Amino acid sequence: MSFSSRARGLAKSLIRRRLLAGRFRPTDTRVWGETGGELPVLMCLWNRPERLVEMLRQLDAQVGTPGIAVYLWNNARVEHDFYREVVRSFEATGAVRSVRLVKTPYNLGSIARFYWARMLATKNGPGPIVVVDDDEDLQDTFAATALEYHRPHTVHAWWAFTVSPDDYFDRAPAVVGGPVDHVGPGGMICDSGMFLEDAFFTDLPQRYWLLDDLWFTWFAKSRGYTLQKLPVEIEFVLADTNQHWSLGDLKREFYRELYPRA
Numbered sequence: 179m180s181f182s183s184r185a186r187g188l189a190k191s192l193i194r195r196r197l198l199a200g201r202f203r204p205t206d207t208r209v210w211g212e213t214g215g216e217l218p219v220l221m222c223l224w225n226r227p228e229r230l231v232e233m234l235r236q237l238d239a240q241v242g243t244p245g246i247a248v249y250l251w252n253n254a255r256v257e258h259d260f261y262r263e264v265v266r267s268f269e270a271t272g273a274v275r276s277v278r279l280v281k282t283p284y285n286l287g288s289i290a291r292f293y294w295a296r297m298l299a300t301k302n303g304p305g306p307i308v309v310v311d312d313d314e315d316l317q318d319t320f321a322a323t324a325l326e327y328h329r330p331h332t333v334h335a336w337w338a339f340t341v342s343p344d345d346y347f348d349r350a351p352a353v354v355g356g357p358v359d360h361v362g363p364g365g366m367i368c369d370s371g372m373f374l375e376d377a378f379f380t381d382l383p384q385r386y387w388l389l390d391d392l393w394f395t396w397f398a399k400s401r402g403y404t405l406q407k408l409p410v411e412i413e414f415v416l417a418d419t420n421q422h423w424s425l426g427d428l429k430r431e432f433y434r435e436l437y438p439r440a
Contacts, residue, residue, distance in 0.1 A: 210275050243325065249278050361395050
């Protein structure tokens with residue numbers, strides 16, 4: 179390994195250590211009558227800048243919730259001025275009570291949004307958090323349904339599968355009330371207390387840092403969490419912009435490491 183590679187690795191390690199300690203601040207915050215009882219909704223931003231305003235509109239259109247506090251984590255430095263302008267110009271008129279935006283100097287992957295969850299659990303105590311992705315179209319009852327089904331020590335996720343022990347991609351969609359082996363965090367609700375444990379952030383090998391769905395699923399199950407299918411409908415958009423298309427082989431490799439066969 180070259181000196182420059184080692185230096186970059188050390189710098190990234192130091193950045194993650196600072197984030198673990200909660201040493202990050204929003205670059206922009208908008209508040210519309212926040213009371214403290216809002217449902218936190220976490221979302222990462224990477225390569226779909228045109229989707230942010232649409233996602234804020236969809237969250238603002240949610241019905242049957244106590245209000246929503248949006249926590250955005252931007253992994254794309256070059257787009258940050260654009261995202262800041264969207265946050266500054268957005269005017270909430272419905273469910274959204276606040277929007278907060280933070281950035282990091284390199285792409286941490288979507289696991290970065292869980293630093294928000296850790297901060298919230300540290301500050302307010304464990305409670306429900308919702309996670310969405312910016313390539314999803316949400317029904318206006320999504321948040322209310324998630325809250326209705328939320329239970330402590332349980333993950334309710336829309337992206338839920340039964341998976342063969344032999345191959346991550348040998349899987350079938352889970353059904354509501356049926357067994358679930360794997361979940362994707364985008365479109366889920368869970369308890370923020372899971373992220374108070376340092377190991378969630380420190381034990382994930384750097385090689386697999388972008389595979390937060392596999393890591394989150396394994397970590398939740400290893401801590402005794404129950405996985406359930408969330409009964410909502412979500413539609414994907416801009417599927418060609420998803421970075422998971424280039425990670426198939428790495429996902430198989432990591433799956434075998436997490437679930438070794440004798």
